Amino acid sequence: MYYFIINPHSRSGHGLEVWQKADAILQEKGVEYTTYFTEYTGHADRIAAHIAEQSSVGGTSCTLSVVGGDGTLNEVINGLVKKDFSHITLGYIPTGSGNDFARGLGLPTEVSACIEAILSPKACTLTDIGMAVSKETSRYFLVSSGIGYDADICRKVMVSPLKKAMNKLHLGKLTYVLIALKLLIQYRPCPVSMRLDRDKVLHFSRFFFIAGMNTKYEGGGVKFCPDAQFNDRKLDICLAGELGKCKILALFPTAFFGKHTWFSGVKTYRCDSLEIHSRVPLPVHCDGESMGETDRLLLRVSGKQIPVLLR
Numbered sequence: 562m563y564y565f566i567i568n569p570h571s572r573s574g575h576g577l578e579v580w581q582k583a584d585a586i587l588q589e590k591g592v593e594y595t596t597y598f599t600e601y602t603g604h605a606d607r608i609a610a611h612i613a614e615q616s617s618v619g620g621t622s623c624t625l626s627v628v629g630g631d632g633t634l635n636e637v638i639n640g641l642v643k644k645d646f647s648h649i650t651l652g653y654i655p656t657g658s659g660n661d662f663a664r665g666l667g668l669p670t671e672v673s674a675c676i677e678a679i680l681s682p683k684a685c686t687l688t689d690i691g692m693a694v695s696k697e698t699s700r701y702f703l704v705s706s707g708i709g710y711d712a713d714i715c716r717k718v719m720v721s722p723l724k725k726a727m728n729k730l731h732l733g734k735l736t737y738v739l740i741a742l743k744l745l746i747q748y749r750p751c752p753v754s755m756r757l758d759r760d761k762v763l764h765f766s767r768f769f770f771i772a773g774m775n776t777k778y779e780g781g782g783v784k785f786c787p788d789a790q791f792n793d794r795k796l797d798i799c800l801a802g803e804l805g806k807c808k809i810l811a812l813f814p815t816a817f818f819g820k821h822t823w824f825s826g827v828k829t830y831r832c833d834s835l836e837i838h839s840r841v842p843l844p845v846h847c848d849g850e851s852m853g854e855t856d857r858l859l860l861r862v863s864g865k866q867i868p869v870l871l872r
């Protein structure tokens with residue numbers, strides 16, 4: 562059985578356009594499927610939990626495909642983990658402005674290739690599911706979760722009218738860059754301490770951000786962790802601290818190629834868990850979706866994985 566969860570509003574309406582193409586291909590092929598359209602933030606979470614529960618009756622496996630951006634995918638994974646999802650395989654048609662999950666796994670982006678991967682997959686890969694736990698809440702992620710400057714960028718991009726305008730011009734990724742530059746001027750680095758794998762303790766007096774990554778990319782193609790593997794049951798960490806703003810500006814373009822790690826002040830680690838304590842509450846994101854602010858965050862591998870269809 563094929564299920565589709567569609568966020569028609571992803572990339573400012575691009576999701577609906579892409580779905581209409583996908584729908585036409587599926588009908589032409591005579592495929593039977595059930596569709597659910599998201600109507601509000603958090604709806605994909607509820608729909609995914611409902612599908613997991615409903616489709617588990619009878620014990621047959623099914624394919625749940627997401628038509629949306631990384632944010633929609635994040636909601637879907639958070640819905641699935643609330644139920645037994647062992648019978649579910651994930652298909653994906655990326656229609657967001659960042660699409661870092663598809664980039665990280667090397668998934669197709671062209672709609673007919675995505676449908677091909679869903680209907681006649683040549684391979685399937687298990688993908689790790691990470692977990693972010695703050696004092697107030699917890700959330701799972703597929704791409705990344707982070708605290709500090711990068712989370713502030715996500716938070717501001719989400720509510721920016723610039724995103725809609727840029728998406729219309731097919732320049733959605735530029736929104737992240739422009740907001741990153743604006744925020745850099747205002748950002749006040751602060752002291753944090755962190756504990757890696759309950760063992761190694763590190764202190765930074767001028768901290769910008771930490772990104773805990775399942776895949777190599779976040780922020781629409783920024784290669785924060787060039788060596789991250791999405792199925793190694795580990796979390797790759799990129800940390801920027803003890804850096805001046807001019808240096809951040811200089812290394813920013815190099816991060817698209819994963820060369821920022823050559824700069825002193827940028828550190829990468831691989832771990833099972835990372836606890837972060839900040840002197841002041843800092844913004845947190847999960848797959849680009851804002852998780853509010855916290856002064857204590859735990860990023861860890863959850864031990865859960867989900868199979869994803871490949872072309």
Ligand SMILES: Nc1ncnc2c1ncn2[C@@H]1O[C@H](COP(=O)(O)OP(=O)(O)OP(=O)(O)O)[C@@H](O)[C@H]1O
Pocket residue numbers: 568569570571572573599600601602603604629630631632633634636656657658659660661849850
């Ligand atoms: N019907 C809807 N109307 C408005 N917002 C919605 C609707 N359905 C889902 N959403 C919200 O849209 C947000 C953005 O979705 P998503 O991340 O998939 O696309 P995007 O922001 O265009 O892409 P990206 O995250 O790659 O930049 C999510 O926070 C989701 O909760």
